[in-house]
Amino acid sequence: xxxxxxxxxxxxxxxxxxxxxxxxxxxxxxxxxxxxxxxxxxxxxxxxxxxxxxxxxxxxxxxxxxxxxxxxxxxxxxxxxxxxxxxxxxxxxxxxxxxxxxxxxxxxxxxxxxxxxxxxxxxxxxxxxxxxxxxxxxxxxxxxxxxxxxxxxxxxxxxxxxxxxxxxxxxxxxxxxxxxxxxxxxxxxxxxxxxxxxxxxxxxxxxxxxxxxxxxxxxxxxxxxxxxxxxxxxxxxxxxxxxxxxxxxxxxxxxxxxxxxxxxxxxxxxxxxxxxxxxxxxxxxxxxxxxxxxxxxxxxxxxxxxxxxxxxxxxxxxxxxxxxxxxxxxxxxxxxxxxxxxxxxxxxxxxxxxxxxxxxxxxxxxxxxxxxxxxxxxxxxxxxxxxxxxxxxxxxxxxxxxxxxxxxxxxxxxxxxxxxxxxxxxxxxxxxxxxxxxxxxxxxxxxxxxxxxxxxxxxxxxxxxxxxxxxxxxxxxxxxxxxxxxxxxxxxxxxxxxxxxxxxxxxxxxxxxxxxxxxxxxxxxxxxxxxxxxxxxxxxxxxxxxxxxxxxxxxxxxxxxxxxxxxxxxxxxxxxxxxxxxxxxxxxxxxxxxxxxxxxxxxxxxxxxxxxxxxxxxxxxxxxxxxxxxxxxxxxxxxxxxxxxxxxxxxxxxxxxxxxxxxxxxxxxxxxx
Amino acid sequence: xxxxxxxxxxxxxxxxxxxxxxxxxxxxxxxxxxxxxxxxxxxxxxxxxxxxxxxxxxxxxxxxxxxxxxxxxxxxxxxxxxxxxxxxxxxxxxxxxxxxxxxxxxxxxxxxxxxxxxxxxxxxxxxxxxxxxxxxxxxxxxxxxxxxxxxxxxxxxxxxxxx
Numbered sequence: 004x005x006x007x008x009x010x011x012x013x014x015x016x017x018x019x020x021x022x023x024x025x026x027x028x029x030x031x032x033x034x035x036x037x038x039x040x041x042x043x044x045x046x047x048x049x050x051x052x053x054x055x056x057x058x059x060x061x062x063x064x065x066x067x068x069x070x071x072x073x074x075x076x077x078x079x080x081x082x083x084x085x086x087x088x089x090x091x092x093x094x095x096x097x098x099x100x101x102x103x104x105x106x107x108x109x110x111x112x113x114x115x116x117x118x119x120x121x122x123x124x125x126x127x128x129x130x131x132x133x134x135x136x137x138x139x140x141x142x143x144x145x146x147x148x149x150x151x152x153x154x155x156x157x158x159x160x161x162x163x164x165x166x167x168x169x170x171x172x173x174x175x176x177x178x179x180x181x182x183x184x185x186x187x188x189x190x191x192x193x194x195x196x197x198x199x200x201x202x203x204x205x206x207x208x209x210x211x212x213x214x215x216x217x218x219x220x221x222x223x224x225x226x227x228x229x230x231x232x233x234x235x236x237x238x239x240x241x242x243x244x245x246x247x248x249x250x251x252x253x254x255x256x257x258x259x260x261x262x263x264x265x266x267x268x269x270x271x272x273x274x275x276x277x278x279x280x281x282x283x284x285x286x287x288x289x290x291x292x293x294x295x296x297x298x299x300x301x302x303x304x305x306x307x308x309x310x311x312x313x314x315x316x317x318x319x320x321x322x323x324x325x326x327x328x329x330x331x332x333x334x335x336x337x338x339x340x341x342x343x344x345x346x347x348x349x350x351x352x353x354x355x356x357x358x359x360x361x362x363x364x365x366x367x368x369x370x371x372x373x374x375x376x377x378x379x380x381x382x383x384x385x386x387x388x389x390x391x392x393x394x395x396x397x398x399x400x401x402x403x404x405x406x407x408x409x410x411x412x413x414x415x416x417x418x419x420x421x422x423x424x425x426x427x428x429x430x431x432x433x434x435x436x437x438x439x440x441x442x443x444x445x446x447x448x449x450x451x452x453x454x455x456x457x458x459x460x461x462x463x464x465x466x467x468x469x470x471x472x473x474x475x476x477x478x479x480x481x482x483x484x485x486x487x488x489x490x491x492x493x494x495x496x497x498x499x500x501x502x503x504x505x506x507x508x509x510x511x512x513x514x515x516x517x518x519x520x521x522x523x524x525x526x527x528x529x530x531x532x533x534x535x536x537x538x539x540x541x542x543x544x545x546x547x548x549x550x551x552x553x554x555x556x557x558x559x560x561x562x563x564x565x566x567x568x569x570x571x572x573x574x575x576x577x578x579x580x581x582x583x584x585x586x587x588x589x590x591x592x593x594x595x596x597x598x599x600x601x602x603x604x605x606x607x608x609x610x611x612x613x614x615x616x617x618x619x620x621x622x623x624x625x626x627x628x629x630x631x632x633x634x635x636x637x638x639x640x641x642x643x644x645x646x647x648x649x650x651x652x653x654x655x656x657x658x659x660x661x662x663x664x665x666x667x668x669x670x671x672x673x674x675x676x
Numbered sequence: 677x678x679x680x681x682x683x684x685x686x687x688x689x690x691x692x693x694x695x696x697x698x699x700x701x702x703x704x705x706x707x708x709x710x711x712x713x714x715x716x717x718x719x720x721x722x723x724x725x726x727x728x729x730x731x732x733x734x735x736x737x738x739x740x741x742x743x744x745x746x747x748x749x750x751x752x753x754x755x756x757x758x759x760x761x762x763x764x765x766x767x768x769x770x771x772x773x774x775x776x777x778x779x780x781x782x783x784x785x786x787x788x789x790x791x792x793x794x795x796x797x798x799x800x801x802x803x804x805x806x807x808x809x810x811x812x813x814x815x816x817x818x819x820x821x822x823x824x825x826x827x828x829x830x831x832x833x834x835x836x837x838x839x
């Protein structure tokens with residue numbers, strides 16, 4: 004992704020143009036490895052004759068900063084200057100396959116792959132340098148892409164010189180990655196690579212791409228999910244100068260070279276829809292979910308909850324509810340499609356360029372190799388841009404009209420087609436012994452998913468059952484519209500329920516909620532984040548509910564440990580909740596970019612306030628009632644609490660995710676305060 | 677018979693240079709900027725003046741270009757994010773956003789910077805509360821609010837004699 008010079012010629016010239024290709028890439032290697040990360044390091048990097056290093060990754064830049072942090076990983080292992088690394092992201096013709104950018108996987112799962120590629124390339128280059136300098140490879144040093152022989156400092160060769168104009172036989176050898184002590188780029192907070200483009204307006208998002216002859220499409224949408232088009236009259240729209248109307252299967256689209264003229268013409272289309280039969284609304288949804296949810300599945304079990312309950316003096320049962328929540332990224336789903344010479348190129352704001360490639364190929368009846376997805380900057384995803392309907396629509400319309408077509412959802416379409424965080428229900432029955440210990444924990448989650456549902460507190464008898472998940476769990480009709488992953492999918496719901504219940508149990512036994520948690524925690528990493536947060540917060544032990552507005556919650560999210568404490572004020576007459584201060588301690592193992600991690604933590608905390616305090620999608624009979632930011636309120640500047648973030652120093656543990664974990668605690672930490 | 681729009685010639689100053697466009701003057705400034713004039717820094721976020729991603733400066737005021745008919749800027753001075761840096765030098769607000777990493781996805785950023793620009797024109801040394809109040813209706817989903825406030829504070833210190 005190089006949005007600063009997104010000229011069509013250059014974009015189309017990149018693959019196989021021979022300018023950057025130094026290491027011979029086996030043509031089929033990528034295709035064969037399509038369903039996994041290629042093992043050939045050439046798939047990830049090319050060293051240009053000018054010494055610049057192009058780094059190819061299937062990940063995309065959604066705002067989370069991976070354009071910078073992934074470049075740090077490669078620069079570190081390859082021993083080149085960070086500024087010399089140009090990231091090419093999410094372009095299916097030139098980047099190695101990747102499933103998508105979600106689940107805080109970019110560092111946890113893909114990081115080691117990229118570091119390994121860099122380390123191996125460095126080892127190969129050192130061998131070449133050894134031959135060139137006629138010195139043993141072990142003696143050579145590399146800095147900034149320049150190889151020197153310390154015993155003869157005048158003797159030096161650059162990576163660029165080594166690879167320039169040559170076809171180099173690939174020599175694979177497994178090279179170890181650097182130890183933490185040797186890091187000079189990892190662990191730093193350099194200026195973000197996307198900074199200049201983003202503050203000057205030069206950053207290009209899919210909706211900013213304009214191609215010669217391009218038409219903007221506005222598509223007729225049903226008023227409700229489940230509604231079907233009965234009849235449509237496009238006569239008036241067709242009379243608008245320059246408008247083209249397309250009808251293809253279920254799709255009615257109005258196209259014009261100006262987006263607002265297309266919009267106005269769409270308003271002239273007269274359509275009647277058959278509405279679906281009355282169904283559920285946001286009030287009745289929980290009863291519906293409990294009835295319609297598929298058979299529960301035991302996710303984990305330890306001891307026997309029935310035996311555990313016998314050890315208990317009291318049982319505490321509660322049910323927790325979560326509503327549908329929208330992703331509401333500031334950039335709506337956007338795409339531009341062009342078909343030339345039997346090949347489709349689609350610039351799409353998506354989190355999943357490779358899956359979208361398959362979907363577009365299928366929709367067009369093209370072979371996948373004749374579809375290219377290019378991902379420019381993406382204006383926020385949060386899981387919502389895993390589904391990329393707009394890319395398919397743009398591609399279909401480009402095929403039909405023979406012209407490049409841009410599809411940009413308006414805000415109403417964005418809400419309508421959003422794959423919401425699912426509404427969900429959790430029931431927990433937990434038992435306390437006479438000594439104030441939790442001996443039994445019976446947990447059932449409906450429709451949120453089982454991620455991190457299993458208890459991490461020390462409880463001898465526990466069972467976790469999950470029914471359905473964020474995509475519906477294979478049960479058609481479970482949710483009345485699209486649902487999908489929403490930042491830290493299923494874990495917001497599971498953490499809210501678990502941590503709320505833990506506080507209720509602490510209250511039952513009259514013990515401070517932090518002390519109560521620690522008395523059930525032997526996991527050292529978890530204890531450490533709780534203690535770090537408590538110290539920074541200045542936690543004063545007391546019974547819960549505090550009555551003074553102090554709350555605690557903790558969670559594990561796919562290997563990342565996070566503890567959060569908050570100070571909350573409630574206006575007792577208006578009921579308005581104001582979160583005054585949030586302290587968040589996180590152990591994500593190796594921190595690649597500390598400031599980037601703090602940005603993600605701060606962002607997670609702010610975003611979490613939304614689902615906690617105001618966000619809830621209202622709906623009735625398939626109709627989505629909240630369609631813009633007037634009724635759907637997301638966090639604003641006046642909500643900003645004092646935020647303090649703590650990164651636990653733990654560099655010897657591999658990096659885990661960072662952008663999602665802090666958000667999971669916000670619901671419970673506010674509720675507990 | 678095709679319906680042809682009533683087109684008029686509208687003249688205004690755009691980023692310091694005079695421009696004339698022949699358009700249906702009821703069209704919104706946002707689309708004329710993005711589609712007719714090729715300046716895509718102002719973003720479409722909501723289409724209803726609710727989010728601020730389309731913010732531009734008209735004379736000295738921050739304006740929602742998605743809800744401003746182009747006829748309203750006739751004879752006026754329009755500043756977009758593309759016109760804020762001069763001779764390749766970032767404006768102090770842009771510089772502060774870079775230094776503080778006061779953005780993530782960047783989609784709301786042009787609107788945030790220009791709205792802050794309008795604030796500093798009127799109030800060169802705003803208090804934190806004034807910044808929050810002025811920025812309240814510009815939405816950011818990534819949650820960069822803390823850094824945006826800090827960047828505006830830093831820029832206020834750096835802007836000499838107003839923006």
